[in-house]
Amino acid sequence: MYLNSEEQQTEMTHTPSSDMCEVGLSEVSEMMDLLHIDVETDVVEDRPGRGDALCSKNVLRKQRHWERQLAAKKSKRKEEKQRRKLNREHESGASADNPQLSKRVLKAITRERLAEAQSTGLKLCVDLSMTDCMSDKEISRLAGQLRRLYGSNKKATRPFHLFLTDLKEDSRLYRECIRMNEGFLNYTMDITEESCLDLFPPETVVYLTPDAEEALETVDADKVYVLGGLVDESIQKKLSFSRARELGVRTARLPIDEYMTKNNNAKNFHSKILAVNQVFDILLTLCETGSWTETLQAWFPRGKGYVVAPDDSLPPSTQT
Numbered sequence: 001m002y003l004n005s006e007e008q009q010t011e012m013t014h015t016p017s018s019d020m021c022e023v024g025l026s027e028v029s030e031m032m033d034l035l036h037i038d039v040e041t042d043v044v045e046d047r048p049g050r051g052d053a054l055c056s057k058n059v060l061r062k063q064r065h066w067e068r069q070l071a072a073k074k075s076k077r078k079e080e081k082q083r084r085k086l087n088r089e090h091e092s093g094a095s096a097d098n099p100q101l102s103k104r105v106l107k108a109i110t111r112e113r114l115a116e117a118q119s120t121g122l123k124l125c126v127d128l129s130m131t132d133c134m135s136d137k138e139i140s141r142l143a144g145q146l147r148r149l150y151g152s153n154k155k156a157t158r159p160f161h162l163f164l165t166d167l168k169e170d171s172r173l174y175r176e177c178i179r180m181n182e183g184f185l186n187y188t189m190d191i192t193e194e195s196c197l198d199l200f201p202p203e204t205v206v207y208l209t210p211d212a213e214e215a216l217e218t219v220d221a222d223k224v225y226v227l228g229g230l231v232d233e234s235i236q237k238k239l240s241f242s243r244a245r246e247l248g249v250r251t252a253r254l255p256i257d258e259y260m261t262k263n264n265n266a267k268n269f270h271s272k273i274l275a276v277n278q279v280f281d282i283l284l285t286l287c288e289t290g291s292w293t294e295t296l297q298a299w300f301p302r303g304k305g306y307v308v309a310p311d312d313s314l315p316p317s318t319q320t
């Protein structure tokens, strides 16, 4: 005989796919047991065709070995797939409550939100009327900041309706925006040669400038906010403030004095002037959170030498 029954049982538990063959062998073995025939010692020894039996035993062993290897590989592949899925979910922040969305769906959501913002969103203009006083390098940096500003708006849950005003088609900035910012002319925003006052009544306009007296408190739906499209590496003081005066509109600054204190630093450097895209990120977050403390904590650049003041050191009107 070829296998004793113990050997058969062990093998069977490991290789379900060879059941047909195993059942046959097992039945024969049981019959042998009933007939009290010692299959290992007596019968097999002198039987003709023993070579065939050994051969088929080896074939079976090899087959089982191969099947086991295949099953192990299959389960390893499954584990690997599961691990990659978890990694992807972890990176994208997806979970059971927040299922992962395909790139196509995310793009469609962004498009829809931006389109919706064009009719119902809060309005914000970037005033690009002052680019003549900027160097080529500053123009390039401003083009990059406009790309980042648009990128932040695309990611926002409640994007703004954006306007690039006073952007002349024959200007250096226009050419640089097209050169540096892929798809610039297809951005979901209004790009116009007109000024903000050609588009909106002056009483609705609030010009944000670091030199304003008044601190900005809230962002309101019935107002239009204007940022000065300026990069001034060699600081040109009060440029946007003068522009707002010229337009005869209200001005406001970020409430840095109200919510922040100076931070000691090696260079004793303190600046309240941010880049136009940084101010925009602050406005977006303020609209989402309604909290200046939270917003400035998240977005005010560390290198500017200011930190958010602890709650109890703030004037009562600003405490959260």
Ligand SMILES: C[S@@+](CC[C@H](N)C(=O)[O-])C[C@H]1O[C@@H](n2cnc3c(N)ncnc32)[C@H](O)[C@@H]1O
Residues within 6 Å of the ligand: 207, 208, 209, 210, 211, 226, 227, 228, 229, 230, 231, 232, 235, 236, 237, 238, 239, 240, 241, 252, 253, 254, 272, 273, 274, 275, 276, 279
């Ligand atoms: C780099 S800043 C320009 C600074 C320039 N010296 C000026 O005259 O405004 C670009 C724009 O960001 C906005 N901005 C920057 N810091 C601000 C602050 N602390 N408060 C309000 N607006 C600010 C203003 O609209 C400003 O025109």
